[in-house]
Every structure is written in structure tokens, then in C-alpha cells.
Amino acid sequence: MSGAQAGTPRSRAVRFDRYGDLDVLYLAEVEVPVPAEGEVVVRMRAASVNPGETAIRVGALADVFPTTFPSGEGSDLAGVVDAVGPGVTEFAAGDEVLGWSHSRSSHADHVVVGADQLIRKPEAMSWEVAGSLYVAGCTAYAAVRAVGAGDGDIVAVSAAAGGVGTVAVQLLRLKGATVLGIGSAGSADDLTSLGATPVAYGDGLAERLRAAAPDGIDAFIDLFGPEYVELAVELGVAPERIDTVIAPDAARKYGARTEGSMAATSTEVLAELADLAASGRLTIPIAATYPLERVKDAYEELARRHTHGKIVLVP
Known part of the structure; x- marks a missing residue:
């Protein structure tokens, strides 16, 4: 200086x-x-x-x-x-x-x-x-909480193999949810190792998601862009059970949630995540x-x- x-x-x-x-x-x-x-x-x-x-x-x-x-x-x-x-x-x-x-x-x-x-x-x-841990962990924590994910729910996650996505997938699994992890074909093994069902993005994604969840998808976490908010609505997911951390305009249009890291920023949440990571329950x-x-x-x-x-x- x-x-x-x-x-x-x-x-x-x-x-x-x-x-x-x-x-x-x-x-x-x-x-x-x-x-x-x-x-x-x-x-x-x-x-x-x-x-x-x-x-x-x-x-x-x-x-x-x-x-x-x-x-x-x-x-x-x-x-x-x-x-x-x-x-x-x-x-x-x-x-x-x-x-x-x-x-x-x-x-x-x-x-x-x-x-x-x-x-x-x-x-x-x-x-x-x-x-x-902070940004990815607290963002994922907020999104999982926002969609009310729980035991038996089927939840789709876009960009599931990314930094936030990998945490969200694991937190959803800890809550007993079935996770449809949307990602590239090359990420399939990584998503499977985290307990998700991998679903490749691209043309025909809606049909692949319907095939993976024939009884419907209960909640959707978008970590990529507005097209996934639109897809969630198309698939019949209730807007209040859609959370996007990246597409606020689409969220306003459809009535979806926009809870991200700031919604879960606290030392209490961070300590909970740190305990999960240190114990091996969260990778x-x-x-x-x-x-x-x-x-x-x-x-x-x-x-x-x-x-x-x-x-x-x-x-």
C-alpha cells in the first residue's frame, strides 16, 4: 500500500x-x-x-x-x-x-x-x-429448510454436483428424502456416491424426471438458473416448495422461494454443519x-x- x-x-x-x-x-x-x-x-x-x-x-x-x-x-x-x-x-x-x-x-x-x-x-x-463450509453449507441448509424437505419426500436438485448441490443432496438424504440429482452424465458416479439418483440434464430432462418419479416430485431446489424454476412448475411442484438461489425474477413470476446463504447465516447453523462434516456425516x-x-x-x-x-x- x-x-x-x-x-x-x-x-x-x-x-x-x-x-x-x-x-x-x-x-x-x-x-x-x-x-x-x-x-x-x-x-x-x-x-x-x-x-x-x-x-x-x-x-x-x-x-x-x-x-x-x-x-x-x-x-x-x-x-x-x-x-x-x-x-x-x-x-x-x-x-x-x-x-x-x-x-x-x-x-x-x-x-x-x-x-x-x-x-x-x-x-x-x-x-x-x-x-x-460457510457459503455452500449455509446456502444448502437454507434451501433444504425452505422447501420443507422431510422423510419420504422426492426432491429434485439442479446443479447437484456443484459445491452447494453436493451439500444439499446430503442434507436432504439425512432428512430421509429421495433426491433426484440433475447434472452432467460425467457426474453420475459422484451423485450416486452421495445417495442421489442421477438424472442427466439436457433435452428430454422433464421426461427423465417423470420417469424417475412417476408419482410426482414434492420439492425442487434450483442452483443453476431460471429454466429450472420453470421446469419445476411444469412438473407440478407447488411454488412454495420450489427454492432458487440464483433466479429471483423467475421466483417472483411463479411465487417460488429465494432463500440462500443469508437466510441461514448464524454460528449455530455453521456449528451444526461443522459437526456433521467433522463426524463424516457430511462430505x-x-x-x-x-x-x-x-x-x-x-x-x-x-x-x-x-x-x-x-x-x-x-x-
Whole structure:
């Protein structure tokens, strides 16, 4: 950071100064943050990348999430407590934690967040999983809760092999639901391993879903786009049992739900997910890891929309 005093502790953070494609991203040298009242500085060990961050960067969500430049990015976080601010008693330097950033700042070497945005990392959990749990986990948790999935329900999930989809499939199975996992033909084995019935997307999908569920589909979770909200309606799913995390216009048109990560953002939900993951009842597949300086490569892989699991930055 220009103008910083000599000897000031230095750190790195992903930044962009304008809306745009991958070329707007760069790695800036910044000062290590200092925690204020109730805050904690975390030395980052892992932070996943998410489609929502791409949407913010290109300006697609400017009306909902306006950006002040220069902007950082990243919500998921996991690392080691570096320092605590006044009033923080629940954490101390050296504690291993995971949580989230509300200020788009976790793609960095250090991040400062409120102590109430962190939980302790279970010892049995890898850093990559810990740094991937918040966005995918809380989004899936909210969607499963929104459609009221329970024992005996048949639930279809679009983009079921992606980061959110793999968590949603497992949470649905834990609730006793039968899951129709919509994905590419190449994802069939992955979906089967998670307990879902794989259904290939593309022409004829409605017929394949009807064949897989001849008595009807009870609920639908859309993680891909508006065409799946329309498909759910076509299949006779009640609008109040359709949840989309990506197509708000279609949701308004048909009366579907739009509950995503913010609807389930709490340390209580995150701790529940962490317990499931640490005990092996919930698997968070890690598709790839990248060092912080290769953040563009991480988002380029994410943009292909064919990864089976999470892509993680490891500062």
C-alpha cells in the first residue's frame, strides 16, 4: 500500500478497482488489519471461491450488493487467530477457527471479522473443508429448510454436483428424502456416491424426471438458473416448495422461494454443519486448490461450471 510507514506489517489481498472480467483482479500489498472492539484478525489458511463473487465482480448484482472500489472479495474463511480486539474473550491468538466475512475480504493473507462470525474449527476437519463450509453449507441448509424437505419426500436438485448441490443432496438424504440429482452424465458416479439418483440434464430432462418419479416430485431446489424454476412448475411442484438461489425474477413470476446463504447465516447453523462434516456425516468434496496469487485461475475453473465440489484458495 503506497504511503504506508516503513516497518508496518504487510499482507496480501485480492482486489478489483472496477467491474469486469478476470483481468480486473489483482493481488495488492496491504497493511495487516488491526482488530477493533469485538473483532478478531485471522491469518488465513483457506477460503473457497463462489459463483456469487463472480456475479458481484462483473456488476450483475450492483443493485443488490453495491460495490465501493477498490473492493476485496471472498466470504468463506478458515485460519488461525492472529490477534483479538478489546472485549473478545471467546478466542485467543493461536485458536483455529472458521466463519465468514460480510465485507468481501477473505481472499487475503489476513482478514478482520467480528468474533460473532467465527466458530472453532473441529480438529478432525481439514483446512480446505473448513474454508469451504460457510457459503455452500449455509446456502444448502437454507434451501433444504425452505422447501420443507422431510422423510419420504422426492426432491429434485439442479446443479447437484456443484459445491452447494453436493451439500444439499446430503442434507436432504439425512432428512430421509429421495433426491433426484440433475447434472452432467460425467457426474453420475459422484451423485450416486452421495445417495442421489442421477438424472442427466439436457433435452428430454422433464421426461427423465417423470420417469424417475412417476408419482410426482414434492420439492425442487434450483442452483443453476431460471429454466429450472420453470421446469419445476411444469412438473407440478407447488411454488412454495420450489427454492432458487440464483433466479429471483423467475421466483417472483411463479411465487417460488429465494432463500440462500443469508437466510441461514448464524454460528449455530455453521456449528451444526461443522459437526456433521467433522463426524463424516457430511462430505465437502474439494475439486481443486490454488495459491492466492493464482486467484484468476481458480475463477476460470469455476466458470466452467463442471467442477465436482469446491475450489479453494490456500494463502
